[in-house]
Amino acid sequence: MTSRILGRGAAALPAAVRGEGCYIVDEAGRRYLDGSGGAAVSCLGHSDPDVRAAIHDQLDRIAFAHTGFFTSKAAEELADRLVANAPEGIGKVYLLSGGSEAVEAAIKLARQYYLEIGQPERRHLIARRQSYHGNTLGALAAGGNAWRREKYQPLLVETHHVAPCFEYHFREEGESAFDYGQRVANELETEIERLGAETVMAFIAEPVVGATAGAVPAVDGYFRRIREICDRHGVLLILDEVMCGMGRTGTLFACEQDGIAPDIVTFAKGLGAGYAPIGAMLCSDEIYGAIASGSGSFQHGHTYHGHPLAAAAGKAVLDAILDRDLLHRVRARGEALEAALNAAFGQHPHVGDIRGRGLFRGIELVEDRATKTSFDPARKLHAKIKAAAMAEGLICYPAGGTVDGRRGDHVLLAPPFIITEDQIGELVGKLGRAIDTALA
């Protein structure tokens, strides 16, 4: 059937009709194990009774009241609980409808902050090569994927890109992991000095890089160095936790494991957990204070921001993560997944790296395990793995990308936090068969 949905193309996709825990069932009754939570979205599985009840309950009371006139108990409670569990200094929450909107708001807030404190010339944003921060024009401008940006030039935000912290690809021989992290972090300082610190407003990065690299955490010390550099030059640190946040890596905020606090942080996917479109931008009291004592309001707003149904879903998801001790479970199941991946692929001739944190894992595929030579992109390996996995009844998130001439074909795994040990076995077994089929 030809789809009338723009962007769908000719490929016929199965229609999802039902969710059962970690499985999605299509109209033909086929079951798919959700090994990637879609794209790190479905952290509670597809039929969570508490989230469904919270949405029903909100719907029975009121679905919508414009935020220009009303707040809602759900939105206020969600904001309170996010702040109560946020890194030091974070004191305000802005609710949006998704990740791109949250990044967009973060960029605008950084810009407005510097206007309010009388430094209007601070307008440059620095991000990292091969980064993804969303698809709206501002978020797209932040992202470091040249091919995504090129059709839409000139973009609205002047962004400059520095090296990502991909140890596996770029650590030099004989260099310690720590020294490598310091070296690439120092690229930020070089770039700030090149542009002139008085023109730079913010640096944006994902603590654990998701879709574009396949669950790559930064090496120890990298983000502490980044924080120091930002502080020294008065540059705001925006952490994009749209994918890696909300407990996915084993702590509510991924950056907790890097020992730093951001000035602004974004959440989305896992916050709605697939039950509602919701994103959040959180900022420090200092930023908000400057705006409150300046012009008085953040020049932003969307009709559906803070939507009560979405806020009720987000609040129920956050409650589930914290009250059901799911962070502990993410860490334990994450270790089980890591062990299963190592057992299945540790010696695989085409697996070059297995990495990640919590239930956010990636495996990298290489032509040659010894030399780590990449596959020719013309093989379209990721598309083949995706199709083979679907045929096996597995949803995973393969992708490929090139940074500084080095290609990385990888598969991202981000299963629901409720995944069982048996389902981890099923996931890894199906993935192995899918990879072998794609490589054949």
Ligand code: PMP
């Ligand atoms: N930031 C990151 C790190 C993401 O992974 C994504 C989505 N893949 C976004 C922003 C954009 O989020 P959304 O698709 O909800 O707009």
